[in-house]
Amino acid sequence: MKLPIYLDYNATTPTDPRVVETMMPYFTQTYGNAASRNHQFGWEAEKAVEKARDLLGETIGGSGREIVLTSGATESNNLAILGAADFYKDKGRHIITSPIEHKAVIDPCQALEQRGYEVTFLDVDADGCISLEQLEKSIRPDTVLVSLMAGNNEIGTLSPLEEIGKITRKNGVLFHTDATQAVGKIPVDVERMNIDLLSCTAHKMYGPKGMGALYVRRKKPRVRLSPIMFGGGHERGMRSGTLNVPGIVGFAKALELCRDEMESEAERQTALRERLHKRLRAALDHIKLNGHPTQRLPNNLNVSFGYVEGESLIMGTSDIAVSSGSACTSASLEPSYVLRALGIGDDLAHSSIRFGVGRFTTEEEIDYTADKMIFAVKRLREMSPLYEMAQEGIDLSTVEWTPH
Amino acid sequence: MAYSEKVIDHYNDPRNVGSFTKNDDQVGTGLVGAPECGDVMKLQIKVEDEKIVDAKFKTFGCGSAIASSSLATEWVKGKTLDEALAIQNTEIVKELSLPPVKIHCSVLAEDAIKAAIKDYRKRQDIAIESPAA
Numbered sequence: 001m002k003l004p005i006y007l008d009y010n011a012t013t014p015t016d017p018r019v020v021e022t023m024m025p026y027f028t029q030t031y032g033n034a035a036s037r038n039h040q041f042g043w044e045a046e047k048a049v050e051k052a053r054d055l056l057g058e059t060i061g062g063s064g065r066e067i068v069l070t071s072g073a074t075e076s077n078n079l080a081i082l083g084a085a086d087f088y089k090d091k092g093r094h095i096i097t098s099p100i101e102h103k104a105v106i107d108p109c110q111a112l113e114q115r116g117y118e119v120t121f122l123d124v125d126a127d128g129c130i131s132l133e134q135l136e137k138s139i140r141p142d143t144v145l146v147s148l149m150a151g152n153n154e155i156g157t158l159s160p161l162e163e164i165g166k167i168t169r170k171n172g173v174l175f176h177t178d179a180t181q182a183v184g185k186i187p188v189d190v191e192r193m194n195i196d197l198l199s200c201t202a203h204k205m206y207g208p209k210g211m212g213a214l215y216v217r218r219k220k221p222r223v224r225l226s227p228i229m230f231g232g233g234h235e236r237g238m239r240s241g242t243l244n245v246p247g248i249v250g251f252a253k254a255l256e257l258c259r260d261e262m263e264s265e266a267e268r269q270t271a272l273r274e275r276l277h278k279r280l281r282a283a284l285d286h287i288k289l290n291g292h293p294t295q296r297l298p299n300n301l302n303v304s305f306g307y308v309e310g311e312s313l314i315m316g317t318s319d320i321a322v323s324s325g326s327a328c329t330s331a332s333l334e335p336s337y338v339l340r341a342l343g344i345g346d347d348l349a350h351s352s353i354r355f356g357v358g359r360f361t362t363e364e365e366i367d368y369t370a371d372k373m374i375f376a377v378k379r380l381r382e383m384s385p386l387y388e389m390a391q392e393g394i395d396l397s398t399v400e401w402t403p404h
Numbered sequence: 405m406a407y408s409e410k411v412i413d414h415y416n417d418p419r420n421v422g423s424f425t426k427n428d429d430q431v432g433t434g435l436v437g438a439p440e441c442g443d444v445m446k447l448q449i450k451v452e453d454e455k456i457v458d459a460k461f462k463t464f465g466c467g468s469a470i471a472s473s474s475l476a477t478e479w480v481k482g483k484t485l486d487e488a489l490a491i492q493n494t495e496i497v498k499e500l501s502l503p504p505v506k507i508h509c510s511v512l513a514e515d516a517i518k519a520a521i522k523d524y525r526k527r528q529d530i531a532i533e534s535p536a537a
Contacts, residue, residue, distance in 0.1 A: 345439075383462055385446035386439060388462060
């Protein structure tokens with residue numbers, strides 16, 4: 001086993017060697033500009049792009065002609081939200097989303113609020129689930145877009161895409177989903193789910209960084225977007241810029257591999273995640289699972305270790321790469337806004353760790369991680385005044401603290 | 405973020421972790437911070453003739469918070485109460501090479517020292533007053 005252990009697959013993934021291999025010729029041999037229409041270099045690049053585009057579109061239940069290639073999910077989300085809001089502004093200026101979306105959805109929505117749009121943030125319950133009833137009630141005559149993520153990047157909770165799609169379709173509003181964490185991990189079908197716009201990115205599925213896509217439905221309904229970048233009129237005018245041919249080819253290869261291995265990988269990764277969770281739970285008291293217990297991404301485990309601060313825990317397990325919901329490193333000192341939205345107390349938010357398992361995670365790595373975490377939590381609890389008070393039976397909510 | 409060597413040293417080998425009995429008249433306890441802010445420090449001093457003869461701490465917080473409080477217990481030991489009151493958070497920042505985002509950890513450690521001394525002095529007042537009452 002090699003150290004350090006990478007368990008942050010929800011942040012990014014290594015590029016699969018098979019993907020890199022597929023990309024290589026497109027740097028040095030087939031290096032043409034896919035928009036060059038008058039020579040072979042361009043034609044070959046275009047052919048590779050179109051083949052990749054078809055695979056991307058078809059894998060999610062659409063077609064290649066509905067794929068707009070972008071630099072990543074952040075750009076896809078921005079284009080979907082800002083582009084649809086602008087194009088349909090005469091129809092209405094109301095958008096519905098949730099408070100636990102990625103910042104690449106929340107921030108464009110808030111930018112629109114500054115420009116006079118109205119945004120409804122749906123409530124989420126303690127597991128991070130929205131209420132379909134509230135969604136339906138929130139739709140107004142001037143609502144143009146509902147943007148709800150497929151799988152949450154921090155807590156792993158999945159949205160009921162099919163049910164959401166039924167509601168948006170019935171009410172004639174567009175449905176955008178940020179499926180960055182879901183595509184490649186769980187089945188996503190834009191037809192069955194009535195998805196009109198879908199964002200995804202290659203680097204979460206063992207593809208290269210800097211490569212993303214936005215699915216834009218072409219019929220029933222035909223979705224139109226105003227561009228947010230102007231130039232050569234690439235991607236049907238929706239996204240100008242020379243196509244990243246090696247990235248596109250790699251993206252398609254990465255998705256193809258995820259698609260072919262999806263069933264077995266989802267099962268294997270879920271088992272690894274559960275193994276880690278069970279071992280932690282067996283050895284430690286006061287631990288809390290964040291996110292939905294079953295309706296969650298196969299590879300995500302998010303746990304709060306009560307009375308232990310997340311950053312100090314990461315420091316004590318420095319040969320394991322995980323991520324913390326505590327934001328002691330940031331200037332704001334605010335813990336994760338996702339955990340806050342779930343109503344999890346700030347104390348437990350500061351105590352949370354996200355584990356993301358992936359294609360290259362082994363059982364041995366999981367066992368090592370469990371041992372290390374258990375040791376570090378116990379050590380830090382011996383040092384924790386909160387744990388001591390809890391052991392003495394003091395209710396921490398009754399203590400007069402001195403926030404700073 | 406990279407931690408300084410001294411922070412790592414205190415984190416891996418914290419000095420004076422533990423607790424004294426709270427209702428000992430010789431002991432002063434300072435509990436500062438808040439769980440929702442991500443750091444709580446408990447610093448205790450044992451005093452004999454206005455001199456701190458022992459100190460203990462427990463901290464919930466990041467590595468820098470643990471290191472700041474660990475260092476604070478080292479520094480107060482052997483000092484008179486007035487000397488300990490003079491310890492400034494900037495000295496802790498300097499000793500541990502804390503970056504700007506971690507300065508609040510040193511402030512908290514200074515507050516913890518002051519709160520412990522205040523608690524001790526309050527106890528003395530009560531102890532002196534009660535026999536008379």
